[in-house]
Every structure is written in structure tokens, then in C-alpha cells.
Amino acid sequence: QVQLVESGGGLVQPGGSLRLSCAASGSIFSIYGMAWHRQAPGKQRELVAAITSGGVTNYADSVKGRFTISRDNTKNTLYLQMNSLKPEDTAVYFCNADVRVASLDNVYRYWGQGTQVTVSS
Numbered sequence: 001q002v003q004l005v006e007s008g009g010g011l012v013q014p015g016g017s018l019r020l021s022c023a024a025s026g027s028i029f030s031i032y033g034m035a036w037h038r039q040a041p042g043k044q045r046e047l048v049a050a051i052t053s054g055g056v057t058n059y060a061d062s063v064k065g066r067f068t069i070s071r072d073n074t075k076n077t078l079y080l081q082m083n084s085l086k087p088e089d090t091a092v093y094f095c096n097a098d099v100r101v102a103s104l105d106n107v108y109r110y111w112g113q114g115t116q117v118t119v120s121s
Contacts, residue, residue, distance in 0.1 A: 002099050003024070004111065004112035004113075006114070007020070007023075012117075012118070016119070019079060020093055020117075021078070022078040023075070023076060024076040027102040028100075028101065029103075031073070032053050033051070034071055034097045036049050037094045038091035038117075040091040048080070049063065049067055051069045078095055078097065082117070092115065096111045097109070097110050
């Protein structure tokens, strides 16, 4: 069983910063791509940022220049540094990881439970 545990969400004022973390644990053989998605009320879930096992990143246009995705492969942990936050960044943020489980050949996508980020004055 693979578990993703998120932390770092909360309430912040516009212009402020937050750092989200997502730690993967369990019978992990290898982690490939990892990503953050978010979903605001009444809207579809959207990709925020993604990162490959080699460190290649991709961002949604709405967060480019403000957010930075990174990972620590030795700790199986994903991060999202969010700066210059805006009210429109308010959403539930979900992490995911494409994981090859120990002793198995297939790769499965695991999701965290989501963490609330609220940007408000």
C-alpha cells in the first residue's frame, strides 16, 4: 500500500506565501512523475504543476513565475512553493505520484486526500 500525506495548507493573505509538502510512503520501488492539481468550488480540477523523475517541470500558465514545484527523491517527497498568492489560488490542492510498487511491474497513480489553501484578506 502506498500513502501520500500532505501538509502545509492553510489561510494566507494575498501576496503571501505557502509551501505544500506531499510525502509518499509504503512499498515503493520507484516514483516516476509527480504533480499538483487543484480544484476550486464549481470548477474542474486542473493541473497546477508537474515534475518528472529527472526534474523536468511544467506549470499552468496561471501560476508561472509564482509557483515552484520540486521533489526530494531520497525522501519520496514532493513540494510546491507558492509565492505572491492571489485570491483566485484558493482551492483544494491534491498531490499525486506515479508509483511502481515493490514486486509489481505496473505503475499506478496514487492521490493524496487534498489540502485546503485559502487566500483572503
